[in-house]
Amino acid sequence: MKQEDPYQLIRSIKYNLEKNHKDEFLPKKVTGIPFRQAAVLAPFVLIDSKWHLLFTRRSDSLKNHKGQVSFPGGAMDQSDQSPIETAFRETYEEIGVGVEALEIIGKMEAMMTNSNFLVTPVLAVMKWPVQLVISEAEVSKVFTIPLNWLADSNNWEERIYNHPNGWYGSVIFYQEYGGELLWGITAAITHRILKLIK
Numbered sequence: 001m002k003q004e005d006p007y008q009l010i011r012s013i014k015y016n017l018e019k020n021h022k023d024e025f026l027p028k029k030v031t032g033i034p035f036r037q038a039a040v041l042a043p044f045v046l047i048d049s050k051w052h053l054l055f056t057r058r059s060d061s062l063k064n065h066k067g068q069v070s071f072p073g074g075a076m077d078q079s080d081q082s083p084i085e086t087a088f089r090e091t092y093e094e095i096g097v098g099v100e101a102l103e104i105i106g107k108m109e110a111m112m113t114n115s116n117f118l119v120t121p122v123l124a125v126m127k128w129p130v131q132l133v134i135s136e137a138e139v140s141k142v143f144t145i146p147l148n149w150l151a152d153s154n155n156w157e158e159r160i161y162n163h164p165n166g167w168y169g170s171v172i173f174y175q176e177y178g179g180e181l182l183w184g185i186t187a188a189i190t191h192r193i194l195k196l197i198k
Contacts, residue, residue, distance in 0.1 A: 016196045017106035038117045039083035040073025041091045043126035052144035059140045069182045083120035096133025113185045121189045145177050151194050
């Protein structure tokens with residue numbers, strides 16, 4: 001029996017990203033609200049022939065979103081030429097993984113957060129295992145979650161959420177995985193990735 005090629009999934013995602021590509025032009029304001037551009041890296045890692053996504057838990061010492069599960073990433077610097085450059089730079093700063101260990105898949109359409117960031121998710125395959133150099137000032141933990149678990153509808157639900165800043169709306173919450181709670185914009189990005197696979 002022929003063994004399934006795990007990289008067929010990555011090729012499928014890349015194809016769907018290219019098929020649905022939209023112009024990268026971003027206005028200075030979205031619906032009249034000023035925003036900052038940011039980017040995150042959604043790293044795919046292959047463990048025992050099964051794909052996982054890699055996440056971080058933000059340090060409790062950070063001012064914003066402390067202790068929350070996220071992808072490596074952050075705000076664009078003036079020196080960054082693209083969201084991909086931002087995502088790669090932030091990944092290196094946060095967990096010490098450089099471009100030599102990353103193979104770009106593509107980028108998704110930007111998403112607005114309730115903290116007025118316009119975040120571009122960048123997808124990449126990360127060589128695994130890879131040596132991590134964790135910046136403890138920014139990251140308290142690095143872990144992975146299997147794609148099959150993330151895709152199981154028994155493991156997540158949508159809830160109405162009232163944010164302290166007054167924002168009100170529907171938010172995705174996952175069940176805890178290994179003691180970690182995935183929710184909010186990171187869960188929303190994860191769901192968009194899963195839709196690309198389907």
